[in-house]
Amino acid sequence: MASATAPTTLSLLPTTKSSSGQSVAPSPSRVQLSSFLGARPLRRLGFAAADPLLAVQVASKVRSVSGRGMRGVVSMAKKSVGDLSAEELKGKKGRPKGVTPKYSLAPLVPRLSELIGIEVIKAEDSIGPEVEKLVASLPDGGVLLLENVRFYKEEEKNDPEHAKKLAALADLYVNDAFGTAHRAHASTEGVTKYLKPSVAGFLLQKELDYLVGAVSTPKRPFAAIVGGSKVSSKIGVIESLLEKVDILLLGGGMIFTFYKAQGLSVGSSLVEEDKLELATTLIAKAKAKGVSLLLPSDVVIADKFAPDANSQIVPASAIPDGWMGLDIGPDSIKTFNDALDTTKTVIWNGPMGVFEFDKFAVGTEAIAKKLADLSGKGVTTIIGGGDSVAAVEKVGVADVMSHISTGGGASLELLEGKELPGVLALDEAVPVAV
Numbered sequence: 261m262a263s264a265t266a267p268t269t270l271s272l273l274p275t276t277k278s279s280s281g282q283s284v285a286p287s288p289s290r291v292q293l294s295s296f297l298g299a300r301p302l303r304r305l306g307f308a309a310a311d312p313l314l315a316v317q318v319a320s321k322v323r324s325v326s327g328r329g330m331r332g333v334v335s336m337a338k339k340s341v342g343d344l345s346a347e348e349l350k351g352k353k354g355r356p357k358g359v360t361p362k363y364s365l366a367p368l369v370p371r372l373s374e375l376i377g378i379e380v381i382k383a384e385d386s387i388g389p390e391v392e393k394l395v396a397s398l399p400d401g402g403v404l405l406l407e408n409v410r411f412y413k414e415e416e417k418n419d420p421e422h423a424k425k426l427a428a429l430a431d432l433y434v435n436d437a438f439g440t441a442h443r444a445h446a447s448t449e450g451v452t453k454y455l456k457p458s459v460a461g462f463l464l465q466k467e468l469d470y471l472v473g474a475v476s477t478p479k480r481p482f483a484a485i486v487g488g489s490k491v492s493s494k495i496g497v498i499e500s501l502l503e504k505v506d507i508l509l510l511g512g513g514m515i516f517t518f519y520k521a522q523g524l525s526v527g528s529s530l531v532e533e534d535k536l537e538l539a540t541t542l543i544a545k546a547k548a549k550g551v552s553l554l555l556p557s558d559v560v561i562a563d564k565f566a567p568d569a570n571s572q573i574v575p576a577s578a579i580p581d582g583w584m585g586l587d588i589g590p591d592s593i594k595t596f597n598d599a600l601d602t603t604k605t606v607i608w609n610g611p612m613g614v615f616e617f618d619k620f621a622v623g624t625e626a627i628a629k630k631l632a633d634l635s636g637k638g639v640t641t642i643i644g645g646g647d648s649v650a651a652v653e654k655v656g657v658a659d660v661m662s663h664i665s666t667g668g669g670a671s672l673e674l675l676e677g678k679e680l681p682g683v684l685a686l687d688e689a690v691p692v693a694v
């Protein structure tokens with residue numbers, strides 16, 4: 261049900277510059293939105309998943325689905341990434357079971373109105389007669405934010421009848437919800453069957469430019485920094501990145517599984533006993549591929565898992581019994597920094613230590629600062645979602661990075677080489693090997 265005035269064909273986006281001005285390899289898996297926007301008056305119509313979803317009316321109506329919190333909304337409305345802090349977004353996403361007031365999107369309205377400069381109207385529901393009335397009376401340039409679509413169980417089930425009801429509210433579909441693009445839900449995948457055209461928004465496009473484009477054809481040397489708690493949750497990413505990177509730096513809780521696999525004592529550090537063999541295989545794979553795999557040479561250890569634990573710095577080979585490694589040490593930071601100095605592209609996923617405790621945040625913060633420094637020197641810096649984003653925001657250097665992903669799970673799946681159903685469902689989207 262595309263409007264009569266909307267273009268009937270879509271062109272692949274010939275992006276060579278990101279919105280931050282840096283050159284990135286274009287990702288071929290999304291279509292151009294700007295061809296719809298042109299100079300026509302916009303009416304914006306939104307519905308929401310766990311995050312607010314914004315729909316844009318063009319001539320008749322375009323629906324935009326915004327990603328994690330309002331970055332996407334602002335990206336959509338102003339064609340640039342907004343700066344709403346993680347703090348302001350807290351609690352806005354969720355996995356509600358039925359109508360759950362604490363997951364209502366109502367609290368977003370004042371800030372959303374301020375950010376896009378339009379008084380946003382909020383619907384009490386995401387489908388139904390009341391919403392239809394509001395849609396019908398929405399003026400050009402108006403914005404209607406629908407209630408959290410996850411209040412309906414049919415959303416996550418990708419129920420076709422439910423998707424039809426959502427689709428009936430608009431004529432075109434713009435998905436800018438990268439954070440939920442790995443979910444085949446009614447508002448991400450289902451609606452695309454009933455709304456033509458269905459295209460990628462600016463935020464989604466930028467995510468793909470970096471997480472697919474810049475990673476598949478990187479400026480070299482290309483380094484990946486992978487941290488976080490467990491190797492088990494990052495196996496896919498590490499294996500996939502080993503095919504592409506020149507340097508792989510490992511930190512976080514996962515390193516102790518690697519140490520133990522190499523015969524070192526790790527005290528009471530986090531270890532996944534069933535992944536020791538895997539760690540050995542990954543080390544061998546890196547060697548076979550000529551990837552320089554660096555494990556921290558020293559660690560900060562603690563006598564308990566607590567912010568006020570006693571701590572000391574020891575070589576990775578000298579962790580005493582009863583102590584646990586909670587951060588990378590100063591020698592490791594130096595070695596990592598030296599390696600990063602040689603790079604042209606860096607992707608980072610997962611903290612170097614328990615950065616939630618100030619005492620053990622030094623390694624993670626040092627990496628954040630280093631990447632900020634490199635960004636200023638023209639290195640392409642990509643921060644995968646999740647805790648690494650929180651760390652970068654904590655240090656206050658988020659603005660200078662080339663790209664900060666708005667999706668934790670979605671960015672991991674993309675980096676693992678998986679196809680995202682929310683992207684594949686879009687017109688002219690084609691599978692892209694990462």
Ligand SMILES: Nc1ncnc2c1ncn2[C@@H]1O[C@H](COP(=O)(O)OP(=O)(O)O)[C@@H](O)[C@H]1O
Nearest residue numbers: 488489512513585586610611613614646647648
């Ligand atoms: N040495 C460590 N021991 C235990 N937990 C760690 C260690 N280093 C990092 N972590 C924890 O890992 C968590 C993040 O892991 P993960 O969820 O895998 O990363 P991300 O969210 O970036 O994908 C953080 O809560 C952090 O405290």
Ligand SMILES: O=C(OP(=O)(O)O)[C@H](O)COP(=O)(O)O
Nearest residue numbers: 310353439440645667668669670
């Ligand atoms: O915030 C989100 O993802 P993230 O926590 O992986 O960044 C999305 O809303 C996806 O949430 P879901 O994992 O409940 O589908």
